[in-house]
Amino acid sequence: MTIVDGAVDDSIAMIGDLIGFPTVSRDPNRDLLFYVEAYLARHGIACDIIWNDDRTKGNLWATIGPADVPGVILSGHSDVVPVDGQAWTSDPFVLRRAHGRIYGRGACDMKGFIGIVLAAVPGLVRRNLKVPIHIAISYDEEFGCTGVRSLIDRIAGMPIKPALCIVGEPTSMQVVIGHKGGGMYRATIAGKSAHSSLAPTAVNAIEYAAELIAFIKSLSCEHAHGGPHDHVYDISHSTLSVTTISGGTALNIIPNSCEFGFDIRSLPEVDARALIERIRGHAETMILPRMRAIAPEAEIIVEPIVEFVGLSTQADHPAVTFIKRLVGRNDHVKVAYGTEAGLFSNSAGVVSVVCGPGSIEQAHKPDEYLDLAEIERCRAFLDRLAGQLEDGGLPWL
Template sequence: MRTLEILERLIAFPTVSRDPNAPLMDYVAETLRAGGIEPVLVPNADGTKANLFASVGGPEGGVMLSGHTDVVPVDGQDWTRPPFELTRGEGRLYGRGTADMKGFVASAVAAMLRAAKADLASPLHLALSYDEELGCLGVHSLIDLLARGPARPAMCIVGEPTELRVATGHKGKTGMRATCRGAEAHSALAPTGLNALHLASDLMSTIRAEQDRIAAEGTRDGDYDVPYSTLHVGKLNGGVALNIVPNLAVMDFELRNLAQDVPEALLEPVHAAAGRLSAEARARFPDAGVEIEVFNTYPGLDTPGTAEVVRFVQSLTGANGTIKVAFGTEGGLFSEKLGLPTVVCGPGSMAQGHKPDEFVTEEQMARCDAMLDELILRLRAGL
């Protein structure tokens, strides 16, 4: 089966992270079985979502191709083409997920089918996950499976869009929620209450000051477009009516850290500010204060440029240099939890991801297929 035929089917599954991906995984599993490959499905608790793992050529060594099957929503975006239908024009393939990252998934599935007929000396593995767009949440059960067996790959290629350049690193991420509790009052008597939004604003001021300090004085890595760790407030909710002093505000913020930085150290001033604000608030209202919880975290990826996986994937693509990417991937988890040497390399550009009329070019897809054809040739000879 050709890559673009598979991609057309994959795009037709509206696997937004909030929705099931099981029908797509069933399709992939059936496609692999038709090619003589028996995949392992790892469902979530209610069976609406699943990870998938498959191998051709044996369990030990070889290369694992990794991708996620969920996509971001299209709500509120001004698409001029049907987002869940593959359409073509001017050498481009349009549809939600074409770049991020069903293009690579389609190429990887097609490569598995070709590999099944190739008499490999070293194996090819396929790992597909869910809920990556929510912070690499779904892949953990797949990592647990790999930690127990059934396979021990020698290296991994995460196929996020890099225009087929070899990326050796990305930042880690910590997603946090600050719950700020105040005391309500009539707004005409505002000083008699404690405004929870003001607590959130004071904490936000610390976050912004720390970001400024990191940008001016912090660790730098020139391989990134933004060469330092970043703190960012993305969401703030609070208040019921203008004439009520709000008693609750909830603020979501994140840290994206360089591998050289320790997240806990960067966040210490923020936690200190939360403690100070809480002590001041509780002096007036015992139930008031600020609590910070971590709701999502994953490590960065920092593969040495001299690693064998880097040299090997460069030889597949014909690339010389390496890059680092701003977005996160499951690659950091594979590296940290499994000790699996990993790079990121896939078709398309993240500049097209998450946007209306998302696309990957036919030229990028053809180059990805060629890269995986070369990989199969190498695996026939053995790593």
């Protein structure tokens, strides 16, 4: 069985339907899930939706083929980033086709992949699959991969776990075998205020925050110079970056509070939480004693906003070779951005790679687009995958 005429148009239509649901992470994805559930039901596929507490958001899980055999997960997140403040040429939630591309929020990140998978469903159900394909649609990926965790827990407890997960983030159909972990964090410094003419009697929260920022910078330099390094990444070492800061009320008032945010992108072999403990330890031993000598109530709190897990799949794993053969290219890369693949691999114990249509360069930007050629390449990949699962299964099992 090969790709039928009109398959690309079917994919475009499905992607357009998905883009029409404005599933910005701050908003529900419920209506999109109901749409997908009804679509799958029309093709005889039952699905399971794992809802959040107020049933506004959920993860969808569906299986095509035998349920008693380790299968392949095709995974994508339903949420998209906001369009607030962006200058779009057209309505971001109405698909526009022009210049060999489709435009819309989520076109490449990542309703494109989900739409291509769903459009392939009629052909998949007609096959005699020996190995199942699982469709996974998650939520709140853009909030630090927080929504998918209930689905990860479900998969981790399955008596027969899937053998492979393909997360369809936009990679131009190149196989990604590793990405950094880490997270985004907040440091809050509480000092003591005074008129600036009485500065020695106060605890200047901004100045002490600057000391902690300098320490975070030193940690980043330590990793840049001393490693560890993995030169398959474009940035070969772990990084720590202070990204936001606020504090103070007037030029003649010593500030009693300061808050800054920072970002850690750590190689999978580097423990980001250990870095956080070093930062907290420095604050508690080197900074807070001097602050509390003047103001016993002084405090420094370092807390996570979101954290994500790195991915490290061995390049010589037969699953990687298998996917490379299906996409028709023999190279692989590692990337600095995070995905849900790290959770599928580390928390659910499923061998995972990232591979999907479109370029990450288009993600989150106004007039986000997906080339039609990428849709064709992804459709061809899914067709070859289905053929393999129909004819011979997974070669490493």
